[in-house]
Structures are given as C-alpha cells and as structure tokens.
Amino acid sequence: MRKxxxxxxxxxxxxxxxxxAATYFTDADSAKQAITQYWNTDQKLxxxxxxxxxxxxxxxxxxxxxxxxFLINGKLYTIPMAxxxxxxxxxxxxxxxxxxxxxGFKTEVISTTKIGQVHxxxxxxxxxxxxxxxxxxxxxxxxxxxxxxSMKKRGGGILDIKLINKTEALEDYYQLHATFETLDxxxxxxxxxxxxxxxxxxxxxxxxxxxxxxxxxxIQIVMSILSNYVPDCLVKVEVSCPVKDLSEDHSIAPHDFAxxxxxxxxxxxxxPYRAVTHNKGIMNGIxxxxxxxxxxxxxxxxxxxxxxxxxGAYSSLSHAEIVDDVFRFWMEIPLALGTVGGLTxxxxxxxxxxxxxxxxxxxxxxxxxxxxxxxxxxxxxxSLTTTGIQEGHMKMHLMNMLNQQNATAQEKETIVAHFKxxxxxxxxxxxxxxxxxxxxxx
Numbered sequence: 036m037r038k039x040x041x042x043x044x045x046x047x048x049x050x051x052x053x054x055x056a057a058t059y060f061t062d063a064d065s066a067k068q069a070i071t072q073y074w075n076t077d078q079k080l081x082x083x084x085x086x087x088x089x090x091x092x093x094x095x096x097x098x099x100x101x102x103x104x105f106l107i108n109g110k111l112y113t114i115p116m117a118x119x120x121x122x123x124x125x126x127x128x129x130x131x132x133x134x135x136x137x138x139g140f141k142t143e144v145i146s147t148t149k150i151g152q153v154h155x156x157x158x159x160x161x162x163x164x165x166x167x168x169x170x171x172x173x174x175x176x177x178x179x180x181x182x183x184x185s186m187k188k189r190g191g192g193i194l195d196i197k198l199i200n201k202t203e204a205l206e207d208y209y210q211l212h213a214t215f216e217t218l219d220x221x222x223x224x225x226x227x228x229x230x231x232x233x234x235x236x237x238x239x240x241x242x243x244x245x246x247x248x249x250x251x252x253x254i255q256i257v258m259s260i261l262s263n264y265v266p267d268c269l270v271k272v273e274v275s276c277p278v279k280d281l282s283e284d285h286s287i288a289p290h291d292f293a294x295x296x297x298x299x300x301x302x303x304x305x306x307p308y309r310a311v312t313h314n315k316g317i318m319n320g321i322x323x324x325x326x327x328x329x330x331x332x333x334x335x336x337x338x339x340x341x342x343x344x345x346x347g348a349y350s351s352l353s354h355a356e357i358v359d360d361v362f363r364f365w366m367e368i369p370l371a372l373g374t375v376g377g378l379t380x381x382x383x384x385x386x387x388x389x390x391x392x393x394x395x396x397x398x399x400x401x402x403x404x405x406x407x408x409x410x411x412x413x414x415x416x417x418s419l420t421t422t423g424i425q426e427g428h429m430k431m432h433l434m435n436m437l438n439q440q441n442a443t444a445q446e447k448e449t450i451v452a453h454f455k456x457x458x459x460x461x462x463x464x465x466x467x468x469x470x471x472x473x474x475x476x477x
Contacts, residue, residue, distance in 0.1 A: 037058060040054065043090065044089060044090060048085065048091065048092060051090065051092055052067055052070055052071070052092050053067070055070075055092065056070075070092055070093045071093065073093045073094045073095070073096060074093060074094065075094065080383070081094075083381065087378070087381075087382075097117045097118065097119050097326070098117070098118065098119060099115065099116075099117050099327060099384055100115075100116050100117075100118070100124040101113050101114065101115055101116065101124070101391070102114045102116055102124055102127040102128040102131055102407070102410075103128060103131065104128065104131045104132045104135050105131040105139075105140065105403075105406055105407070105410070106131075106134065106135050106138075106139025106140065107139060107140045107142055107402060107403060107406050108139075108140070108141060108142055108402070109139070112392060112403060113391060114127070114131075114324055114392070114403060114406075114407055115324065115327040115328070115387070115388040115391055115392070116320075116323035116324055116327055116407070117323055117326040117327040117384075118319070118322065118323035118326070120319060121435060123319045123320065123323060123411065124323070126319075126410075126411055126414035126415065126418075127320050127323075127407055127410045127411050127414065129414055130410035130411070130413045130414040130417075131410055133283060133413075134274050134276075134410070134413075137274070137276040137280055138274070138275065138276060139274070140272055140273070140274055140406040140409065140410070141272070141273050141274070141275075142270060142271065142272045142273075142402035142405055142406060143270070143271045143402075144269070144270050144271075144398045144401055144402065145269040145270065145271055145367065146267045146268060146269050147216060147217075147268050147397070147398065147401075148194065148214050148215070148216065148265070148267040148268055149214070149215045149216070149217055149222055149226060149261070149262075149265055149268055149371055150212070150213070150214055150215070150261065150262040150264070150265060150267070151213050151215060151226040151227065151229065151230045151259075151260065151261040151262060152210045152211065152212050152213065152230070152259070152260065152261075152262060153210065153211035153213075153230055153233050153234045153237065153256065153258075153259045154208070154209075154210055154256075154257040154258050154259070154260075155208075155209055155210070155211070155234070155237070155254055155255060155256045155257055156207045156208060156209070156254070156255040156257060157207055157209050157253055157254050157255075158207045158253060159253040161200060161202075164198070164209070165198060167240075167241060167244050168198040168211075170244065171236070171237060171240045171241075171244070172196060174236055174240055175196055175211075175232075175233050175236055175237065176193060176196075178232055178235075178236040179193065179229050179232045179233065179236075182225070182228045182229050182232060183229065186217065186218070186220075186225060189218050190216070190218060191215070191216040191217050191218040192215070192216060193213060193214075193215055193229060194213075194214040194215060194216055195213065195214050196211055196212070196213045196214075196233065197211070197212045197213075198210070198211060198212075199211075199212045211230075211233055211234075211237065213226075213229065213230065213233065214267075215229070217373070217397075218397065219373060219374045219375045219396050219397040220373045220375050220376045220397070221330065221331065221334075221371055221372060221373030221376065221377065221397075222261075222371075222373065223261055223331075223334075224376075226261040227259065227260060227261055230259035230260065230261070231259045233259065234256045234259045237254070237256070238254060238256055241253070241254050263334040263335075263337045263338045263341075263371070264337070264338050264341045264342070264369075265338050265369045265370075265371045266342055266345065266369055267369075268369050268370065268371045269367050269368070269369055269370075270367070270368060270369075270370055270398075270401040270402055270404075270405045271365065271366070271367045271405075272365065272366060272368075272402065272405040272406050272408075272409045273363060273364065273365030273366075273409070274363075274364050274365070274409065274413070275361055275362060275363040275364070275365075276361070276362055277360060277361055277362070278290055278293045278357060278360050278361065278362050279360070281293055281362055286421060286422070287420075287421055292417075292420065292421065293357055293362045294357070295420040296355060296362075296364075296416055296417070296420050297355045297356060297357060297362075299416050299419060299420050300313075300351060300353060300354060300355040300364075300416070301355075303350070303351035303353075304350050304351045304354070305350070307348060307349040307350070310343065310349050310350050310351050311349065313351050313352075313353075313412070313415075314339070314340070314343055314351065314352050316411055316412050316415040317352055317353065317366070317368075317408040317409070317411060317412045318336060318339065318408065319411050320407040320408040320409075320410055320411030320412070321335065321339070321368075321370075321404055321405075321407060321408040321411075322335070322336065323407070324403065324404045324407045325372065325404060327384070327385070327388045328372075328374070328379070328385060328388050328389060328392075328400060328404075329377060329378035329379045329381075329382050329385035329388075329389075330372050330373060330377075330379075330400075334371065335370060335371070335372075338369050338370075338371065339352065339368060339369060339370075342368070342369045352366045352367075352368055352408075353365065353366040353409065353412050354366065364409070364413060365409070366405070366408070366409055366412075368405055368408065370401045370404055370405065372397050372400050372401055372404065373397055374389060374394070374395055374396060374397050374400055433450070433451060433454060433459050433464065436459075436461060436464045437450060437451075437464065440464070440465065446472075450464065450467055453467055454467070
C-alpha cells in the first residue's frame with residue numbers, strides 16, 4: 036500500500052526520481068530512463084529549466100514549428116508555434132499563403148487596458164462607504180507610488196480605481212475595481228502588488244475615518260487579484276477579398292464557397308455546441324504562438340472564452356459577411372500579452388521566437404497572435420465546407436500512426452506514397468502496413 040511522503044520537495048532531483056520510479060512503476064529502470072533521457076546535456080541550461088517550477092524531474096518537450104508567409108499590415112512574418120497537435124502548423128501556413136496574394140491580414144489594437152480587483156465585504160451604510168472611498172482614493176495612488184514609479188516612467192501605471200457595489204448579487208460584497216496600463220509587460224506581478232497595497236491602505240485608512248469609528252467590524256478584505264478577463268485589452272484582425280478571388284479550390288465555385296463559409300460562421304454564432312469547437316480551432320493557432328513566446332496560454336484561454344460568453348450565451352469569436360461581392364472574415368479578441376519579464380527574458384527558445392518576430396512590442400505581438408488565430412479558423416472552415424475536416428487532418432496524423440506501429444523509414448516512405456491518393460484511417464493504415472510486411476516476408 037502506498038504511503039504519503041514527507042519532505043519530498045527537499046529531496047534531490049535524483050532521489051525524487053528514485054522514489055517515483057519505485058513507487059509507481061513495475062519497471063523502475065525503464066521509468067528512470069524515460070524520465071532522464073530528456074535532460075539537457077548542458078548542465079547550466081538544465082538548471083535554468085529546473086528552476087522554472089518546483090519539483091522538476093525532467094523536461095517535457097513540445098514540437099517548436101514555424102508558419103511562414105504571414106503578411107500582417109504589409110509586413111511579412113514567419114510565426115513560431117509550439118504545439119503537439121498534427122495539422123495546426125500546416126493549416127496556419129496554408130491559410131497564410133492563401134491570403135498572402137489577397138492583401139494579407141489587417142490588424143488593429145483597439146485598447147490595452149487590464150483589470151484588477153480588491154474584493155471586500157462591508158455590512159455598514161453604503162453612503163458612508165462611498166464618502167470614505169472618495170476621500171481615500173488619492174491615498175491609494177499615493178501609497179502605491181513605490182510600485183508604479185518605473186512603470187509610470189515608461190508611460191504606464193494605474194489608470195483609475197472605482198468603488199463597485201455588488202450587493203445585489205452577493206450580500207455585503209463590494210470591489211475596488213482598478214484599471215492598468217502595463218505596456219510591454221503582461222503585468223500580473225505589477226497589478227497584484229498594486230492591489231495588495233490598495234487593500235492595505237484601504238483597511239488602515241478606514242480606522243481613522245470619522246464616520247468609520249467601528250471599521251474593524253465593517254470592512255473585511257477577502258482577496259486582491261488581477262482578472263484574466265480583459266474585455267478592454269482588444270485586438271481586431273480581418274481578411275477580405277472579392278468573392279471571385281476565392282477560387283483556389285476548383286471543386287467548388289467561389290460564390291458557393293463564400294456562401295457556405297458565411298453560413299458556417301453564422302451557425303457558430305448561434306449554436307454553442309458548434310461555437311466551442313469553432314473557437315477551439317482559433318485557440319489552436321493562438322495558444323501555439325502564446326506558448327512559443329513565453330506567455331500564459333491558460334490566462335489567454337480563460338479570458339477569451341469569457342469574452343465569447345459576454346452576451347449571455349457562448350458564441351463564435353469570428354464573423355463573416357459578403358457585401359457588394361466582397362468576402363470579409365474578422366474577429367475581435369482580448370489578448371493580454373507581454374514581451375518583457377517572466378520567461379521572455381529566461382527561456383532560450385522564447386528569445387529565439389521573439390527575435391524571429393523582430394522583437395515585437397506587446398501591441399505588435401497581440402496582432403501577430405490574432406492573425407495566427409484567424410488563419411487557423413479560416414483553414415478549418417475551408418476544409419469543413421469543402422472536402423471535410425478529416426481528409427487533410429488524418430493525413431497529418433499519418434506519421435504518428437506509423438510511429439505507433441514502429442514502422443521503419445522504408446515502410447514510412449511506401450505507406451506515405453500509398454496514402455497520397457487514398458483515404459487515411461487508423462484501420463486503413465494498419466491494413467496497408469500489415470500487407471506491406473506480409474509481402475516483404477513472403
């Protein structure tokens with residue numbers, strides 16, 4: 036019977052691996068070999084990776100690919116993408132090439148405001164609280180100057196602080212709702228530090244306010260934390276061209292393709308079951324670039340999906356229309372990204388990714404990431420409304436299937452050639468490989 040372990044974090048990396056292998060694996064030696072084979076031979080680089088998180092035992096590798104030919108606002112990019120899913124990089128590249136000769140992607144940063152909140156409970160008179168907030172607000176800015184000094188020099192800082200009454204939703208619940216500009220930093224640590232200072236000042240000043248003589252029992256700070264919902268940190272991206280120029284796929288007339296494409300988007304606008312998968316396709320492109328550039332894809336995912344639900348029902352992030360025989364496809368999406376701080380200054384491949392993108396500002400990275408998301412969505416919808424998603428998707432999975440079957444290099448070459456003109460399925464691949472091996476052994 037397995038027992039809890041005490042002091043695990045204090046063990047050396049090798050001792051951690053020894054315990055894990057002995058406790059959870061029937062073949063401890065194979066487990067240790069699988070774990071240690073991904074250690075970097077450069078000890079300094081491995082130590083850097085070990086110190087990113089706690090209890091590190093090895094490195095988990097993802098493919099780092101690139102999607103070339105992205106024309107964004109007249110500038111050509113090759114976009115780095117870190118992702119494990121077959122077909123994502125290929126689809127983004129194909130969409131980028133398609134729009135390269137049709138004007139490329141047009142992008143615009145609408146706003147870059149980020150949000151943080153001090154959540155607190157107050158069971159006294161709201162008018163007294165409002166009067167107190169008006170009095171203490173300048174002090175909130177003043178007491179956080181030691182935190183905001185450097186950010187203000189660069190043009191950022193605290194934009195505003197508001198008192199929000201949420202008692203209709205939850206008894207005695209109020210917020211200090213603050214907005215921030217963090218420039219090229221994602222700004223999580225900056226925002227959280229400011230919020231915690233707000234809470235400290237707010238609580239202490241209440242004790243000295245004339246109308247708050249019993250403030251200790253009135254104000255209870257619950258927590259101070261940034262929000263990953265950033266509906267005012269928005270970027271817009273679009274592509275457009277005359278309908279007659281949508282003529283690359285000769286299996287369907289340009290007008291018919293455009294009509295089907297628009298209908299597919301409209302379905303995602305009103306049907307949540309479709310919208311979730313539709314938006315997941317957008318996030319395939321977005322997450323891959325966010326991860327490659329050392330940003331927090333979990334925060335981006337949370338904020339994006341909340342934004343997709345802002346009207347009260349989950350809906351498509353992207354939209355399409357045909358007006359005067361011009362096809363237009365676009366989306367507005369919230370992206371809180373950074374190009375300084377965090378892993379951007381530490382991870383060697385993040386440095387490579389950002390240099391590949393010409394050291395973008397946070398605003399430029401927002402536009403690049405949005406273009407990758409729209410490209411991915413266009414590629415998926417083009418497949419869905421023409422050949423179907425599986426034809427191209429399964430061919431991109433072919434090599435994974437062959438590797439699962441331990442195919443040799445010669446077998447891979449033969450099977451790949453066979454499926455250039457045949458439908459790829461797991462059973463078809465297994466049968467083709469089995470027949471090939473039988474023929475070779477006879």
